[in-house]
Amino acid sequence: MNVKWRLGMFFIAGACFLFFYLIAARNLPPWGHYPGPYGDVISSLAVYQRHATDVVNAIDYDYRGFDTLGEEFILFTSIIGVMLLLRDPKPRGGTAESDEGLSKTVKVSAGGLFGITLIFGLYICTHGQLTPGGGFQGGVIVATAFMLVYIAENLRRFKAIASHPLMEVLEALGAALYALVGVSALAVGLPFLTNWIPLGTTGDVFSSGTIAIISASVGLEVATGFILLSYTYLQDIVSGREE
Amino acid sequence: MLAFHLIPYAVAAWLFLCGLYGIVTSGHLVHTVISLVVLQTSTYVLLLAVGFRWGAVAPVFADISPGVVTVDPVVQALMLTDVVVEATVVALLLAMVVKVHEKAGTLSPDDLRMMRG
Numbered sequence: 001m002n003v004k005w006r007l008g009m010f011f012i013a014g015a016c017f018l019f020f021y022l023i024a025a026r027n028l029p030p031w032g033h034y035p036g037p038y039g040d041v042i043s044s045l046a047v048y049q050r051h052a053t054d055v056v057n058a059i060d061y062d063y064r065g066f067d068t069l070g071e072e073f074i075l076f077t078s079i080i081g082v083m084l085l086l087r088d089p090k091p092r093g094g095t096a097e098s099d100e101g102l103s104k105t106v107k108v109s110a111g112g113l114f115g116i117t118l119i120f121g122l123y124i125c126t127h128g129q130l131t132p133g134g135g136f137q138g139g140v141i142v143a144t145a146f147m148l149v150y151i152a153e154n155l156r157r158f159k160a161i162a163s164h165p166l167m168e169v170l171e172a173l174g175a176a177l178y179a180l181v182g183v184s185a186l187a188v189g190l191p192f193l194t195n196w197i198p199l200g201t202t203g204d205v206f207s208s209g210t211i212a213i214i215s216a217s218v219g220l221e222v223a224t225g226f227i228l229l230s231y232t233y234l235q236d237i238v239s240g241r242e243e
Numbered sequence: 244m245l246a247f248h249l250i251p252y253a254v255a256a257w258l259f260l261c262g263l264y265g266i267v268t269s270g271h272l273v274h275t276v277i278s279l280v281v282l283q284t285s286t287y288v289l290l291l292a293v294g295f296r297w298g299a300v301a302p303v304f305a306d307i308s309p310g311v312v313t314v315d316p317v318v319q320a321l322m323l324t325d326v327v328v329e330a331t332v333v334a335l336l337l338a339m340v341v342k343v344h345e346k347a348g349t350l351s352p353d354d355l356r357m358m359r360g
Contacts, residue, residue, distance in 0.1 A: 003268060003353075006267050006268070007267065007268060009267075010263065010264060010267040010268075014260050014263065014264075017256075017259075017260070018256060018260070021252075021256050022249070022252075022253075022256070025249055025252035025253075025256075026249070028252060028293060029293060030248035031247070031248045031249070031250060031251050031252075031292055031295065032248075032295050032296060032297040033248075033296065033297070034293065034294050034295060034296040034299075034314065034315050036315075038315070038317055039294060039302075039313070039314070039315030039316055039317050039318075040312075040313075040315075042316060042317060043302050043313045043316055044309060044310060046316075047304050047309055048309075053303060053304040053305040054302075054303050054304075054305070055302040055303070055304065055313070055316040056302060056303075056316045056319045056320045056323060057320075059316055059317060059320035060320045060323060060324060064320065067324075068324055071324045071325070071328050072324075072328075074328050074331075074332065075327065075328045075331045078328075078331040078332050078334065078335040079331055079334075081335045081338065082331075082334050082335050082338040085335075085338040085339060085341070085342050086338050086341065086342075090345055130305050131303060131305050132301070132303055134323075136323065136324055136326070136327040137327075139327070140327060203305070222327060225331065226331075229331065229334050232338075233334075236341065
């Protein structure tokens with residue numbers, strides 16, 4: 001089937017989609033006039049029921065915690081898939097990586113930003129139950145801090161951190177901790193992923209029970225996962241050149 | 244007035260069809276993957292548009308009193324996790340593209356027609 005045929009079929013299918021989509025969209029709530037009631041109910045209840053002030057994270061790590069567990073395992077298996085596919089880099093030509101690529105200004109700035117970025121990422125990971133943030137966002141920021149090591153130093157230094165066996169252990173631990181928190185509810189005779197840990201004072205960092213623990217475990221999983229991901233790709237590019 | 248209320252839904256449809264057009268006419272597998280990302284962003288626009296409310300605040304009660312009218316937190320929670328998960332899925336697709344290039348020596352979907360045992 002050539003491009004012309006494919007385009008023809010696309011225009012027919014696209015026109016059909018647009019026709020039915022616009023009929024459906026007319027019955028959606030008009031833009032800016034969300035009618036409720038689910039969002040309003042959960043907004044007014046989450047602070048009292050879960051002692052978490054960020055309702056979005058209370059939904060993600062508690063009310064729909066089972067879904068998020070599934071999403072986290074999509075992330076987990078995708079990263080394993082990348083590492084599996086790129087486990088054996090083939091030489092591809094090109095020149096070997098040199099450490100002279102970046103100017104001193106860039107290297108010094110990146111080095112200075114490492115600590116700030118790491119602390120900020122850990123802050124976002126651990127305060128998801130109070131303010132916008134949580135494990136998914138904080139984990140990516142923590143991973144960025146380690147990529148700054150690659151910019152400030154060189155690939156060898158980044159490799160020394162990222163290829164450490166502990167990195168894979170921590171990634172698996174992050175994924176396992178979420179499931180273990182869920183199973184721990186079964187151990188005390190409650191349904192899977194029930195928020196059974198004492199909820200604490202609203203607004204406190206150690207509040208909202210399992211939400212804070214799950215958020216931190218997701219942060220660990222995402223941070224180590226993204227470090228492994230960037231390491232795998234860098235390894236593929238560089239060893240493809242050197243050999 | 245009706246047309247104004249449909250604007251974000253029309254944007255979502257536009258992004259969806261743009262991404263689909265990119266996939267259908269793609270001549271390069273990396274381009275196909277990026278088109279899929281464009282297609283997927285349409286779901287974010289649609290979800291956030293459904294939950295939006297004029298004059299409402301973000302559903303974070305750290306500094307506002309309970310009972311203040313907020314936008315819908317459920318749709319935000321739905322798309323929040325997906326932003327990060329999508330990045331890793333794209334990484335997996337790109338790793339497959341690398342392997343395709345290694346095995347077949349081409350990145351054009353049109354040249355990948357024959358099956359080999």
